[in-house]
Amino acid sequence: MAVCIAVIAKENYPLYIRSVPTENELKFHYTVHTSLDVVDEKISAMGKALVDQRELYLGLLYPTEDYKVYGYVTNSKVKFVMVVDSSNTALRDNEIRSMFRKLHNSYTDIMCNPFYNPGDRIHSKAFDNMVTSMMMQVC
Amino acid sequence: MEGLTLSEAEQRYYCDLFSYCDTESTKKVASNGRVLELFRAAQLPNDVVMQIMELCGATRLGYFGRSQFYIALKLVAVAQSGLPLRVESLNTVKDLPLPRFVVSKNEQESRHTALYSSDADNAASYSGVIPPPPGRIQVKKGSVSHDTVQQRTSADQQESTSPVVSPQQSPPTSPHTWRKHNRHPSGGNNERPLAGPGPFWAPFSEAQPGSSATSDPIWSGHSPPPHQENWVSFADTPPTSALLAMHPASVQDQTTVRTVASATTTNEIRRQSSSYDDPWKITDEQRQYYVNQFKTIQPDLNGFIPGSAAKEFFTKSKLPILELSHIWELSDFDKDGALTLDEFCAAFHLVVARKNGYDLPEKLPESLMPKLIDLEDSAVIPVISEAGEQTGEVGYASSPAEAPPSKSPSMPSLNQTWPELNQSSEQWETFSERSSSSQTLTQFDSNIAPADPDTAIVHPVPIRMTPSKIHMQEMELKRTGSDHANPTSPLLVKPPDLPEENKMSSSVKFTAGNTVNGYSSSDSYTSDPEQIGSTVTRQRSHSGTSPDSTAPPPPPPRPHQSHSRSSSLDMNRSFSVTPGQQQAGVVAYPPAVPPRPQPSQGPGPHMHRPVDAEGLIAHTSTSPQQIPEQPNFADFSQFEAFAASGVNKEEDDEIERHTEVLQVEKPSDSASSLRVAKADGRVEDKAPANVPTSAGKGTTPLAPPPKPIRRRLKSEDELRPEAEEHTQKTGVIAAVLASQPSIPRSVGKDKKAIQASIRRNKETNTVLARLNSELQQQLKDVLEERISLEVQLEQLRPFSHL
Numbered sequence: 001m002a003v004c005i006a007v008i009a010k011e012n013y014p015l016y017i018r019s020v021p022t023e024n025e026l027k028f029h030y031t032v033h034t035s036l037d038v039v040d041e042k043i044s045a046m047g048k049a050l051v052d053q054r055e056l057y058l059g060l061l062y063p064t065e066d067y068k069v070y071g072y073v074t075n076s077k078v079k080f081v082m083v084v085d086s087s088n089t090a091l092r093d094n095e096i097r098s099m100f101r102k103l104h105n106s107y108t109d110i111m112c113n114p115f116y117n118p119g120d121r122i123h124s125k126a127f128d129n130m131v132t133s134m135m136m137q138v139c
Numbered sequence: 140m141e142g143l144t145l146s147e148a149e150q151r152y153y154c155d156l157f158s159y160c161d162t163e164s165t166k167k168v169a170s171n172g173r174v175l176e177l178f179r180a181a182q183l184p185n186d187v188v189m190q191i192m193e194l195c196g197a198t199r200l201g202y203f204g205r206s207q208f209y210i211a212l213k214l215v216a217v218a219q220s221g222l223p224l225r226v227e228s229l230n231t232v233k234d235l236p237l238p239r240f241v242v243s244k245n246e247q248e249s250r251h252t253a254l255y256s257s258d259a260d261n262a263a264s265y266s267g268v269i270p271p272p273p274g275r276i277q278v279k280k281g282s283v284s285h286d287t288v289q290q291r292t293s294a295d296q297q298e299s300t301s302p303v304v305s306p307q308q309s310p311p312t313s314p315h316t317w318r319k320h321n322r323h324p325s326g327g328n329n330e331r332p333l334a335g336p337g338p339f340w341a342p343f344s345e346a347q348p349g350s351s352a353t354s355d356p357i358w359s360g361h362s363p364p365p366h367q368e369n370w371v372s373f374a375d376t377p378p379t380s381a382l383l384a385m386h387p388a389s390v391q392d393q394t395t396v397r398t399v400a401s402a403t404t405t406n407e408i409r410r411q412s413s414s415y416d417d418p419w420k421i422t423d424e425q426r427q428y429y430v431n432q433f434k435t436i437q438p439d440l441n442g443f444i445p446g447s448a449a450k451e452f453f454t455k456s457k458l459p460i461l462e463l464s465h466i467w468e469l470s471d472f473d474k475d476g477a478l479t480l481d482e483f484c485a486a487f488h489l490v491v492a493r494k495n496g497y498d499l500p501e502k503l504p505e506s507l508m509p510k511l512i513d514l515e516d517s518a519v520i521p522v523i524s525e526a527g528e529q530t531g532e533v534g535y536a537s538s539p540a541e542a543p544p545s546k547s548p549s550m551p552s553l554n555q556t557w558p559e560l561n562q563s564s565e566q567w568e569t570f571s572e573r574s575s576s577s578q579t580l581t582q583f584d585s586n587i588a589p590a591d592p593d594t595a596i597v598h599p600v601p602i603r604m605t606p607s608k609i610h611m612q613e614m615e616l617k618r619t620g621s622d623h624a625n626p627t628s629p630l631l632v633k634p635p636d637l638p639e640e641n642k643m644s645s646s647v648k649f650t651a652g653n654t655v656n657g658y659s660s661s662d663s664y665t666s667d668p669e670q671i672g673s674t675v676t677r678q679r680s681h682s683g684t685s686p687d688s689t690a691p692p693p694p695p696p697r698p699h700q701s702h703s704r705s706s707s708l709d710m711n712r713s714f715s716v717t718p719g720q721q722q723a724g725v726v727a728y729p730p731a732v733p734p735r736p737q738p739s740q741g742p743g744p745h746m747h748r749p750v751d752a753e754g755l756i757a758h759t760s761t762s763p764q765q766i767p768e769q770p771n772f773a774d775f776s777q778f779e780a781f782a783a784s785g786v787n788k789e790e791d792d793e794i795e796r797h798t799e800v801l802q803v804e805k806p807s808d809s810a811s812s813l814r815v816a817k818a819d820g821r822v823e824d825k826a827p828a829n830v831p832t833s834a835g836k837g838t839t840p841l842a843p844p845p846k847p848i849r850r851r852l853k854s855e856d857e858l859r860p861e862a863e864e865h866t867q868k869t870g871v872i873a874a875v876l877a878s879q880p881s882i883p884r885s886v887g888k889d890k891k892a893i894q895a896s897i898r899r900n901k902e903t904n905t906v907l908a909r910l911n912s913e914l915q916q917q918l919k920d921v922l923e924e925r926i927s928l929e930v931q932l933e934q935l936r937p938f939s940h941l
Binding site for chain 2: 108109111112113114115116123124125126
């Protein structure tokens, strides 16, 4: 269960960011923003090789004492950043991957919508529902 | 919310009004629609109404709770008295007259209540409320109003079938509901004095399933020509036709309403017959119109409309892009960026509905779902917020143009599951690609991970499924007397944790060694006693070899690795039945063990044993239906095997001997036939010479386990524990015998006990053998993983310098 999920566009501005409401959301926004540096670093590190071989799932970007940040980048340089609570029973890597996969699938569904202009903020209800399902259930 | 003191009269009055508005009988929330009607009836200007709603907190909450409602009523009274609306005025203003609502409403209320009592209070009260809006302008309670009320009654009926208004409606959305209500009597008329419907168009809230749904029947049932006009105008420009009733231009005087009311009444009556259908149902005319429009874009009715073309087309409707995007999300069922005919009709229908003020549903109504075929009904039927629409599905069958009635029962699940299926299929695709990619390791990990707890499970507690006193008692004795009783206890706890255990629990749960779990349960299909016996046997063996086999179950017999491998070959042969059942690292086990041949059948000569074992192996493929469970067992057993590995190598030989001996001892017992057979087979494989092939062994392969390997493994398993037993075979037997006396039985029971113990030993053997085979499989998988990892490493090597 993630605490914060963000979709960042290619130009590194957020397309969609959502946090568990009880927390200080600004903190998560800041975390996601700083994690973009790590994402870029990982992309450039692997970028020398063919992009095809670059894996979409970036893995743990960096951990803090409170939470861990995972990254995922699509072939169109759209980044998904997920912040999970460290206190949460260690989410398996597989689960994180599956969550990113779901995100990716939902994102492609949004892309298929002709009324969606790439670069717009994401307002899809289906996407919201999917993200809600992945967020931590905090009262 | 500040405290509200109400006089008694006020209390009563408010309570009545609240229950009047409480169309859903929630006793907590007043239906927003009713509340708004009430406020309209209060003859207050709109902004005052809005202010009241904000003050009472309904804006904040989004619905009218009882307290909010009372406060609102009080504020209405305050406003009607001409006092400024203040929160403080709630309690400070004394002697406030009761809020006045259009009297006609009340009159109509009572009248219509009597007239339309059939429709339950909702309809009647609702009809009472509806007239006020027109009544506001001109209170005219004539037959016309009756007609309108009639119309509303039908609308009510529709409404009653569905939640009138979602409690989450916020006041800004009230205009929507208000519009909706307005629509009811108009049914195409624009009698409603639309004071400000236009501006309310802007805050489109799509979370209006209930209201939109309920209003749809009326709306859809309205005379088709108006619809046609709507659509036609929609295609071109924002229709100026009054049918797009939401525009202020549609304001007409009451007379129009009255004159048309009679006409609409007939329409209503006609509509009522169909109004019980799905509110989102597309009528024939609509369908035809949609199809024509489709053809203008895509002549081929079986083709697709590309997204861009659809975007242009629907942009002409002048709906906000956000709403069009939502409509697209709803209607593009397969998410391919193109619209088929069905999807296009659904989208068009949603657009028309939206333009007429109906709020978009959260999920695509079933009547609009494209026809799906080859979708199995799954139990997943997502809760659709528009309950009314769903209930309207009853009438769906009558929908001519849309999916055939036969689909309606399955459509909900079909269509609802389609997205899930899509997603799940995607997940599976991704999963498969993952498996093929460098993530096999993770897969393997995931496979392993759940197994780890399994490995900790040493002795799952067997739960006897088949009543067998002897076995039960023996098992209990074993359990209590066994040194490994403690080890078994954790197993007692563990098995339920295992997913496989759940399946196995259905059959038999074993306190047997680790390996036994998977195997025995798989075998337990046909022979629970055997398993139990084997469990007991194992326990006995464990107790016999306390120092050795304390924690882990007897490991697969190492010396017999050859056998196991050969058996694994057999496994491969037999497992070919279940090829794709398992992911990496999972052994697909053959189907359940077929019933063992009677021990009496026991092949006399040992030499036959191997043959028998083979034959037994051949029998393994008896119950294919058990295959699905086998993999679970396999996993479990594998891990158990891991834990058990490396323990009882040396015991194999002994086990063989013991098995044979035990086999000899065990009388032919159908229950343990399998075990016996297995043990026999294995014994034959391993130590043919040892077994005194006496007919009395009865350990002949009674019913060779369905899995040849299992049988062998079982025999190995059994051999192992039996090997352990062998060292104290006599003692064990004596123990068994000793245990027997504790059981109140005659002398003959001792023999039975011996037989039971033999059976159990055999079962243990089989389980262990199975575990061994599973371990072998796991080993292979691990090797494959390693290879893949090495490949990945090679691939990544170029990056290493980065």
